[in-house]
Amino acid sequence: MRISQSVMRIGTVAVIAAVFAIGGIVTARADDLPAGDPVNGKRLYLADGCFECHGRAGQGGNFNYPVPALAQIALPVESFVAFLREAPNDMPSFSEQVLSNKDAADIHAFLSSLPGPRAAKDIPILNQ
Numbered sequence: 001m002r003i004s005q006s007v008m009r010i011g012t013v014a015v016i017a018a019v020f021a022i023g024g025i026v027t028a029r030a031d032d033l034p035a036g037d038p039v040n041g042k043r044l045y046l047a048d049g050c051f052e053c054h055g056r057a058g059q060g061g062n063f064n065y066p067v068p069a070l071a072q073i074a075l076p077v078e079s080f081v082a083f084l085r086e087a088p089n090d091m092p093s094f095s096e097q098v099l100s101n102k103d104a105a106d107i108h109a110f111l112s113s114l115p116g117p118r119a120a121k122d123i124p125i126l127n128q
Ligand code: HEC
Pocket: 045, 048, 049, 050, 051, 052, 053, 054, 063, 066, 067, 068, 069, 070, 075, 080, 083, 084, 088, 089, 090, 091, 092, 094, 107
């Protein structure tokens, strides 16, 4: 009886320790990419030429074929940065030497802050 109680106690301690350890790992990962600064992100989006293909309002454009819109970006920041590092097809890649993880996170914050397209009901000429 006594032995099984102490075994259970050790088990409980192990579970609590594991929960804290996992919490620590999650916190550390979130720290890798700090919350982005949209003002600096806008500056970089213009300075690094993203706007030339993706449009000043992130509305998308054309470069040999249609270029996707980026306003209200749905990609999580980690996937966004990974995409920039090895962009496919006609999009140029941006290495960490050219665009740091922090700067990329700032661009992501800027893109998230863009309003994206207006609903048709909010465009007067479509509602006459
Ligand atoms: C020379 C034109 C060009 C420039 C400059 C450019 N892109 Fe792109 N981008 C593209 C094209 C083309 C695609 C579509 C790639 C494909 O074929 O899948 C794309 C795709 C993307 C995507 C994926 C979007 C989606 O919905 O799939 C992201 C994110 C992106 N670009 C971000 C950026 C950022 C940030 C910059 C600036 C640092 C940038 N791009 C600069 C042409 C460009």
